[in-house]
Amino acid sequence: MTGRATLPALVAVAFTAGTAATIAVAARQLGEAQAAASRSVARMAAELWELSGGADEAARSFVDAGIAIESVPAPGSGQPANRMGPGESPSEPGAHAYRAGSLQPAVWIAVPPQPRESPLPPTATALALLGSLLMSAWALARRRAPAPPGYPTIVALTATALLGAVAATTHRWADSELEALSDRHAGHALRAVEAALDLGTDPERAARVAGLPWAASAALTRPDQLWTMPQDVGVALAAIPDPPYATPFTVAVGRTTWHAGLVTLPAQGPAAPFRALHLALLGYEETRAPTVPLAAAATAASLLTALILFLLPLSAHPPLLRRTVTAWAFLAPAALLLAIFTFGPLLFSLWISLHEWHLVDPVHPFVGLDRYRQIILDVDWWTALRNTGIFTLHVPLAMAVALGLALLTRGSRRAVRLARLALFLPSITSVVAIAVVWKWLLNDGYGPVNQLLESVGLAPVSWLTSPEVALVTLMAISVWMVVGYQMVVFQAGLAAIPRDWYDAARVDGAGAVQRFRHITLPGLRHTLFFVLVTSVIGSFQVFGLVYVMTEGGPLGATDVAVYHIYREAWEFLRFGNAAAMSWILFAVVFVATWLHFRLLEGRAVHA
Amino acid sequence: MRRGTRAMGERTWSMPNGTRAARMLPALSTAVLLGACLVMAAPFLWMAATSLMGQLEVFSSRGILPAAPLWSNYPEALTAQPFRRYFLNSLIFSVAVVAGQIVTATTAGYAFARIDFPGRQKVFMLFLATMMVPVVIVLIPRFLLIDALGWIDTYQGLISTELVSVWGIFLMRQYFRTLPRELEDAARVDGAGPFRVFLGVALPLAKPAVATLALFAFIDAWKNLLWPLLATRSMEMRVVEVGIAAFHSTYEINWPYQMAAGVVAVLPIALLFLFTQRYFVRGIQLEGIR
Numbered sequence: 001m002t003g004r005a006t007l008p009a010l011v012a013v014a015f016t017a018g019t020a021a022t023i024a025v026a027a028r029q030l031g032e033a034q035a036a037a038s039r040s041v042a043r044m045a046a047e048l049w050e051l052s053g054g055a056d057e058a059a060r061s062f063v064d065a066g067i068a069i070e071s072v073p074a075p076g077s078g079q080p081a082n083r084m085g086p087g088e089s090p091s092e093p094g095a096h097a098y099r100a101g102s103l104q105p106a107v108w109i110a111v112p113p114q115p116r117e118s119p120l121p122p123t124a125t126a127l128a129l130l131g132s133l134l135m136s137a138w139a140l141a142r143r144r145a146p147a148p149p150g151y152p153t154i155v156a157l158t159a160t161a162l163l164g165a166v167a168a169t170t171h172r173w174a175d176s177e178l179e180a181l182s183d184r185h186a187g188h189a190l191r192a193v194e195a196a197l198d199l200g201t202d203p204e205r206a207a208r209v210a211g212l213p214w215a216a217s218a219a220l221t222r223p224d225q226l227w228t229m230p231q232d233v234g235v236a237l238a239a240i241p242d243p244p245y246a247t248p249f250t251v252a253v254g255r256t257t258w259h260a261g262l263v264t265l266p267a268q269g270p271a272a273p274f275r276a277l278h279l280a281l282l283g284y285e286e287t288r289a290p291t292v293p294l295a296a297a298a299t300a301a302s303l304l305t306a307l308i309l310f311l312l313p314l315s316a317h318p319p320l321l322r323r324t325v326t327a328w329a330f331l332a333p334a335a336l337l338l339a340i341f342t343f344g345p346l347l348f349s350l351w352i353s354l355h356e357w358h359l360v361d362p363v364h365p366f367v368g369l370d371r372y373r374q375i376i377l378d379v380d381w382w383t384a385l386r387n388t389g390i391f392t393l394h395v396p397l398a399m400a401v402a403l404g405l406a407l408l409t410r411g412s413r414r415a416v417r418l419a420r421l422a423l424f425l426p427s428i429t430s431v432v433a434i435a436v437v438w439k440w441l442l443n444d445g446y447g448p449v450n451q452l453l454e455s456v457g458l459a460p461v462s463w464l465t466s467p468e469v470a471l472v473t474l475m476a477i478s479v480w481m482v483v484g485y486q487m488v489v490f491q492a493g494l495a496a497i498p499r500d501w502y503d504a505a506r507v508d509g510a511g512a513v514q515r516f517r518h519i520t521l522p523g524l525r526h527t528l529f530f531v532l533v534t535s536v537i538g539s540f541q542v543f544g545l546v547y548v549m550t551e552g553g554p555l556g557a558t559d560v561a562v563y564h565i566y567r568e569a570w571e572f573l574r575f576g577n578a579a580a581m582s583w584i585l586f587a588v589v590f591v592a593t594w595l596h597f598r599l600l601e602g603r604a605v606h607a
Numbered sequence: 608m609r610r611g612t613r614a615m616g617e618r619t620w621s622m623p624n625g626t627r628a629a630r631m632l633p634a635l636s637t638a639v640l641l642g643a644c645l646v647m648a649a650p651f652l653w654m655a656a657t658s659l660m661g662q663l664e665v666f667s668s669r670g671i672l673p674a675a676p677l678w679s680n681y682p683e684a685l686t687a688q689p690f691r692r693y694f695l696n697s698l699i700f701s702v703a704v705v706a707g708q709i710v711t712a713t714t715a716g717y718a719f720a721r722i723d724f725p726g727r728q729k730v731f732m733l734f735l736a737t738m739m740v741p742v743v744i745v746l747i748p749r750f751l752l753i754d755a756l757g758w759i760d761t762y763q764g765l766i767s768t769e770l771v772s773v774w775g776i777f778l779m780r781q782y783f784r785t786l787p788r789e790l791e792d793a794a795r796v797d798g799a800g801p802f803r804v805f806l807g808v809a810l811p812l813a814k815p816a817v818a819t820l821a822l823f824a825f826i827d828a829w830k831n832l833l834w835p836l837l838a839t840r841s842m843e844m845r846v847v848e849v850g851i852a853a854f855h856s857t858y859e860i861n862w863p864y865q866m867a868a869g870v871v872a873v874l875p876i877a878l879l880f881l882f883t884q885r886y887f888v889r890g891i892q893l894e895g896i897r
Contacts, residue, residue: 345745346745419644422643
C-alpha cells in the first residue's frame with residue numbers, strides 16, 4: 001500500500017494550495033479595491049474639473065495630486081455636451097480615466113494605477129514557503145522510515161498554526177495597504193475639491209460630486225452647522241488641536257478610521273468670517289480588508305489539511321480507512337447541516353456576545369466581558385431567569401400526576417387506547433391555538449372559568465392579569481399540556497418491568513407500597529430520569545405560551561428567559577445583549593442537566 | 608433494546624383476583640381515566656362550542672353550548688386573513704422538513720448504528736450534546752446567515768435550518784441497532800456496497816421507525832412558532848402558527864372568530880394523530896427506553 005507516502009505528500013500539497021489560495025484571495029480583493037478607488041477618484045476629478053470650467057489652476061492642483069489630465073483633439077460640432085465615459089487613458093494604458101466631454105477641447109482625466117508597496121504580503125509568503133518546505137520534508141522522511149506515534153498530531157498543529165499565521169499576516173498586510181490606498185484617495189479628493197472651490201465652484205455641488213460622506217450642504221456652506229456628521233466623528237475631529245492644512249489626516253472612531261481634511265473657502269458671501277471648513281472625507285470602512293473571504297479560504301484550507309491528517313493514521317489499515325470514509329459519507333448530510341446551522345452559529349453567537357452588535361450599525365467594536373458584567377447586574381434579566389426557574393417547577397408536578405395516571409391505568413389497555421387522543425391532544429397540537437383558547441377560558445370578566453366560579457358562589461380570579469397568579473396559571477396550563485405525553489412514556493417504561501419481580505415480591509409478602517418503592521421506582525429509574533431531563537430542558541425554553549397569553553406581563557411576572565431574549569433581539573435590536581443572555585441561559589441549562597446526571601444518575605445513561 | 612420495538616402493552620396486566628381492592632381497581636382506573644380525559648378535552652370542546660357562538664353571545668351566555676350554531680363564523684374567520692395560504696405554507700414547510708430529516712437521520716443513524724469508525728462515540732456524543740443547546744442561542748446567527756444569503760421571507764430560508772433533527776438521528780440509530788445484522792451481511796456477501804446495503808436492505812426494514820420520525824418531524828415543524836416568526840415577514844409567507852398569533856392580536860375581542868381559526872388549526876393534527884397513533888407510541892418507547 002502506498003498510503004504511507006502518498007498521504008503526507010497530499011498534506012504538503014493541501015497546505016501549499018491552502019496558503020497560496022489564502023494569499024491569492026487577499027491580493028485579488030486588494031487589487032479590486034484599488035481599481036475601484038482609482039475609478040472613483042477619476043470620475044470625481046472629471047466632474048469637478050467640469051464644474052470648474054477647465055481652468056488652468058485646477059489642472060495644476062490635479063496634476064500635483066497625481067491625477068493626469070490630457071487634452072484630446074476638439075470634437076466635431078455634433079458632439080453631445082456633458083458627456084462622460086469611463087475608459088483607459090489614450091496615452092497611459094491601464095490608467096482609469098474619465099472623459100470630460102463638455103469642455104472644449106475635451107479632456108481625459110486619468111488616475112494611474114497606484115503601485116503597491118509589495119505585490120504579495122512578504123511575511124505571509126515567507127511563512128507559506130517555510131510551511132510548504134516543512135511539509136514536503138516530512139513527506140519525504142515518511143517515505144523512508146515509519147514515523148513515531150503522535151507525529152500526525154504535531155504536524156496537524158504545526159500546519160494549522162502556520163495557516164493561521166499566514167492568514168493573520170496577510171490580513172495585516174491587506175489592512176496597511178488599504179490604509180495607504182485610502183490616504184492617497186483622500187489626498188486626491190481633497191485637492192480636487194479645493195481646486196474646484198478656489199475657482200468659485202458652488203461648494204454644495206462640489207461636495208456632492210466628490211461624494212463626501214456627510215458633507216451635507218449645511219456643513220459646507222455654514223460652518224456653524226459643521227457637525228451634521230455622526231456625533232462621534234465630529235467629536236473626534238474637534239479634538240484634533242491643530243489640524244494640518246491641505247493634507248488629509250485621519251481620525252479614529254471606534255475601530256473605524258475616517259479620512260478628513262481642511263478646505264479653505266474663498267472669503268465671500270455670508271460665510272466670509274468662517275474660512276476654514278472641516279470635511280470628513282472617505283470612510284475607510286468602505287475599503288476594509290478582505291476578512292470574510294480570507295477567513296473562508298483559511299478555514300477551508302485548515303479543514304482540508306485536518307481531514308487528510310485525520311485519515312493519515314488510518315492509511316496503514318485499508319479496511320479501517322474504507323470504513324471511516326464510508327461512515328463520513330453517510331454522516332455528511334447531517335454533519336454538514338449541523339456544522340452550518342448549529343455548531344457554526346454557536347461560535348458566531350459567542351463572538352457576537354463579546355461585541356457591540358446592532359442590526360443597523362455595520363461597526364461591531366469589541367466589548368468583551370463588560371457585556372456579561374452588565375447583564376449580570378441587570379435586574380430584569382434576573383427576574384426573567386427567576387421566572388423561568390419557578391416555571392420549571394411544574395415539571396415534577398406533571399411527572400407525579402402522569403405517573404399516578406400511568407399506574408392507575410396500566411390494567412386497562414383498551415380504555416387507554418381510546419383515551420389516548422384526548423390525553424395526547426394538548427401535547428401535540430398548535431401551542432398558539434391552545435394559548436388562545438386558554439386566554440379566552442381564563443378571561444377576567446367574562447371567561448367561562450370565572451363565570452363557573454361565580455355560579456358556584458366563589459370569587460373570580462385574575463388568572464392572567466394578577467402578577468401573583470399569572471405565572472402559576474401558566475405552570476398549570478403547562479402541566480395540562482405535557483401530562484398525557486408523560487403518561488404514555490411511563491406506561492412504556494412500566495411495561496418493560498418484568499412481571500416476575502412483582503410476583504416474587506408478593507410471595508415474599510411485600511405490600512403495594514413496598515412493591516412500588518422497591519420494584520416500580522427502580523425499574524422506572526431510567527424512564528423517570530429521561531423524562532425529567534428532557535422536560536426540564538424544554539421548560540427552560542418556554543416561549544409560545546408567554547408570547548401569546550401574557551407577553552411577559554403583568555409587570556414582568558411571566559417574563560421568561562427566551563421571551564426576554566426574543567424581545568432584546570427582535571424588538572430592541574440589541575443582538576449582542578441577546579446573544580450574551582442566550583449563553584447565560586445555555587450555561588444554566590448545562591449546569592442543571594449536569595446536576596441531574598451527577599445527583600440522580602451517577603453515570604451517563606446513553607447506551 | 609429488542610423490547611423497544613414491541614407493540615405497546617403486549618403484556619396484559621391481569622390483576623390478581625385475591626382482594627376486594629384489586630377487584631375494584633379496573634373500575635377505579637377507568638373512572639380516573641374518564642375524569643382525566645374530560646379535563647384534558649374540556650378546553651377543546653369549549654373551543655369548538657365557542658366557535659359557533661355569536662360575537663356578543665359569548666359575553667352574555669351562561670351556558671356552554673351556543674343557542675343556535677353560527678356556522679358562518681368559519682368562512683368569515685378563514686377569509687378575514689389568507690388562512691388558505693397559511694395552511695399551504697405550513698404544509699410546504701412541514702413536508703420539506705420531514706423529507707430532509709428522513710434523509711439526514713436515516714443516513715447518520717445508520718452510520719452510528721452499523722459502521723465502526725474511529726471517534727464514533729465521540730461524534731455521537733457531540734451530536735447528542737446539541738439537544739441540550741437552547742434553540743434561542745443560534746437564532747440570531749441563523750437569522751444573520753439567512754439574511755446574508757438573501758433568504759429572508761423565502762421557503763428555502765424557512766426550511767434549510769430545520770433539516771436535521773438530532774432526536775431523529777438518535778431514534779434511527781436505536782432502531783437500526785435492533786435490526787438483525789444477518790440480512791445486511793448476506794447482501795454484503797453477494798457483493799453489495801455499503802450504500803446498496805443501506806438502501807436495499809436496512810432502510811426498507813426500518814420503515815416503521817421512518818414513519819415515526821416523519822410523524823414527529825411533521826408535528827414539530829407544524830408547531831414551530833419562533834423560527835417562522837423570525838424568518839418570514841410578509842403575510843404571504845406566514846405559517847399557520849404565526850398566522851393564528853397574528854390573527855389573535857388583530858381580532859383581539861372577536862373570540863368566536865379566534866376559536867374558529869383555532870379549531871381549524873387543531874383539526875389536521877388531531878386527525879393525523881387519530882390515524883397514526885401507534886407510530887407515536889413506538890417513538891416514545893424508542894426514546895424512553897434505552
